[in-house]
Amino acid sequence: xxxxxxxxxxxxxxxxxxxxxxxxxxxxxxxxxxxxxxxxxxxxxxxxxxxxxxxxxxxxxxxxxxxxxxxxxxxxxxxxxxxxxxxxxxxxxxxxxxxxxxxxxxxxxxxxxxxxxxxxxxxxxxxxxxxxxxxxxxxxxxxxxxxxxxxxxxxxxxxxxxxxxxxxxxxxxxxxxxxxxxxxxxxxxxxxxxx
Numbered sequence: 001x002x003x004x005x006x007x008x009x010x011x012x013x014x015x016x017x018x019x020x021x022x023x024x025x026x027x028x029x030x031x032x033x034x035x036x037x038x039x040x041x042x043x044x045x046x047x048x049x050x051x052x053x054x055x056x057x058x059x060x061x062x063x064x065x066x067x068x069x070x071x072x073x074x075x076x077x078x079x080x081x082x083x084x085x086x087x088x089x090x091x092x093x094x095x096x097x098x099x100x101x102x103x104x105x106x107x108x109x110x111x112x113x114x115x116x117x118x119x120x121x122x123x124x125x126x127x128x129x130x131x132x133x134x135x136x137x138x139x140x141x142x143x144x145x146x147x148x149x150x151x152x153x154x155x156x157x158x159x160x161x162x163x164x165x166x167x168x169x170x171x172x173x174x175x176x177x178x179x180x181x182x183x184x185x186x187x188x189x190x191x192x193x194x195x
Contacts, residue, residue: 003034003058004034004035004036004053004060005033005034005035005060005061005189005190005193006033006034006035006036006060006061006062006063006186006189006190006193007035007036007038007053007060007061007062007063008035008036008037008038008062008063008064008065008182008186009038009040009046009049009050009053009062009063009064009065010037010038010039010040010064010065010182011039011040011042011043011065011066011067012039012040012041012042012159012160013039013159013160013163014104014105014159014160014162014163015039015065015104015163016037016038016039016160017160017161017163017164017167018104018108018163018164018166018167018179019037019065019179019182019183019186020037020164021163021164021167021168022167022170022175022179022180022183023035023183023187024168025167025168025170025172025175026172026183028183028187030186033186033187033190033191034190034193035186035187035190037186038053043066043067043070043073043074043077044073044077046064046066046073046074046077046078046081047076047077047078047080047081050062050077050078050080050081050083051080051081051082054078054081054082054083055081055082055083056081056082061096061189061190061193062083062095062096062097063096063097063098063182063185063186063189064096064097064098064182065097065098065100065104065178065179065182066092066097066098066099066100067099067100067102067103067104068099068100068101068102069102071092071099074092074097075091075092078092078095078097083095093181096182096185096186096189097182098177098178098179098181098182098185099178100176100178100179103149104163104176104178104179105148105149105152105153105159105162105163106145106149107176107178107179108163108166108167108170108176109145109148109149109166110145110176111170111174111175111176112166112169112170112174114144114145114148116169117148117166118130118148119169120162120165120166120169121148121151121162123165124161124162124165129151130147130148130151133147133150133151133154134147167179
């Protein structure tokens with residue numbers, strides 16, 4: 001991609017992988033649309049990631065995905081980057097920034113359901129690792145969803161790997177709202193910009 005027409009800011013590689021996987025699943029070519037998905041390396045980097053692209057930089061349309069508990073960080077970062085962020089509860093989604101209730105992994109687990117997530121893990125050859133984690137004394141009292149979330153974050157690169165695999169396993173009508181929202185916003189912005 002020579003230069004993007006729209007920039008989607010996401011916390012990390014797992015979110016980036018999920019956005020790209022959903023685009024493939026729904027038949028959208030992000031490169032052809034001019035959509036760049038930028039992993040910021042943590043939500044606290046939102047300001048420094050938005051500045052070069054937003055109103056005080058290239059003035060490109062922005063969209064993003066974030067975890068609801070970090071909303072205050074998102075509001076502060078977007079304001080510092082030059083966007084007008086009101087106190088209205090829907091202000092961030094109106095700007096194209098969509099909140100995951102807890103995090104993206106939680107959204108994907110809820111959308112697919114525990115049995116389907118376990119099938120994806122099995123298909124990836126990691127059922128034994130999941131079972132070993134679940135059998136550890138500290139996790140024995142956890143719900144299966146809690147164990148799955150811990151499993152996804154327990155090894156370097158696993159979140160990103162499974163973000164793609166779990167998104168690939170979604171039925172189009174079961175896509176988590178924040179993930180669908182950010183992708184559709186990005187594609188709409190790019191299309192309205194002549195892409």
